[in-house]
Amino acid sequence: DAGVTQSPTHLIKTRGQQVTLRCSPKSGHDTVSWYQQALGQGPQFIFQYYEEEERQRGNFPDRFSGHQFPNYSSELNVNALLLGDSALYLCASSLTTDTQYFGPGTRLTVL
Amino acid sequence: TQLLEQSPQFLSIQEGENLTVYCNSSSVFSSLQWYRQEPGEGPVLLVTVVTGGEVKKLKRLTFQFGDARKDSSLHITAAQPGDTGLYLCAGAVFRAGGYQKVTFGTGTKLQVIP
Numbered sequence: 001d002a003g004v005t006q007s008p009t010h011l012i013k014t015r016g017q018q019v020t021l022r023c024s025p026k027s028g029h030d031t032v033s034w035y036q037q038a039l040g041q042g043p044q045f046i047f048q049y050y051e052e053e054e055r056q057r058g059n060f061p062d063r064f065s066g067h068q069f070p071n072y073s074s075e076l077n078v079n080a081l082l083l084g085d086s087a088l089y090l091c092a093s094s095l096t097t098d099t100q101y102f103g104p105g106t107r108l109t110v111l
Numbered sequence: 112t113q114l115l116e117q118s119p120q121f122l123s124i125q126e127g128e129n130l131t132v133y134c135n136s137s138s139v140f141s142s143l144q145w146y147r148q149e150p151g152e153g154p155v156l157l158v159t160v161v162t163g164g165e166v167k168k169l170k171r172l173t174f175q176f177g178d179a180r181k182d183s184s185l186h187i188t189a190a191q192p193g194d195t196g197l198y199l200c201a202g203a204v205f206r207a208g209g210y211q212k213v214t215f216g217t218g219t220k221l222q223v224i225p
Contacts, residue, residue, distance in 0.1 A: 042215035055210050090153050102153035
């Protein structure tokens with residue numbers, strides 16, 4: 001049983017560019033949450049998708065957007081990248097309100 | 112806004128020592144999770160506690176949820192180098208609409224020296 005998978009593993013972009021990160025949830029899970037984690041700190045909640053709709057959102061600007069597909073996989077899009085967007089981006093899946101399980105993350109570096 | 116404070120922020124100990132990590136909040140949580148994360152990887156779930164006063168043991172790790180469900184502790188007995196990592200607590204609160212809001216703690220970076 002595959003766990004949560006994310007792609008790509010690493011990504012290097014320049015300021016002003018746009019990026020799309022992808023996540024496939026654990027089998028049987030219907031809810032996907034995205035987090036941003038700076039080095040040595042706890043993850044910060046970006047948003048959560050359930051039934052292809054954004055159900056809740058953290059304190060992130062509109063440059064951060066997402067999508068969930070009918071197969072429950074999800075994408076995180078970030079427009080107009082800033083240096084401060086460099087971080088580990090984590091995807092977590094769960095079955096509605098159950099415990100979240102995390103993927104390995106995508107390391108984004110903005111130059 | 113729920114805030115979770117973890118202490119200590121950093122901990123460097125010798126192999127074989129015991130340690131306790133604390134996770135404190137002024138908010139009540141429906142459940143609380145502890146995760147361990149290694150550099151460049153995603154957090155790995157260690158345990159979920161849901162009942163006030165609950166104690167769970169996972170080999171050398173003992174987790175306790177406070178009676179009021181506002182705080183938790185993680186105690187490691189006879190720490191080993193393999194315990195090195197970032198320990199994160201995460202509190203969940205159920206919201207109207209049937210979903211839960213999860214807030215992560217600030218993290219405790221543990222280094223166990225052989």
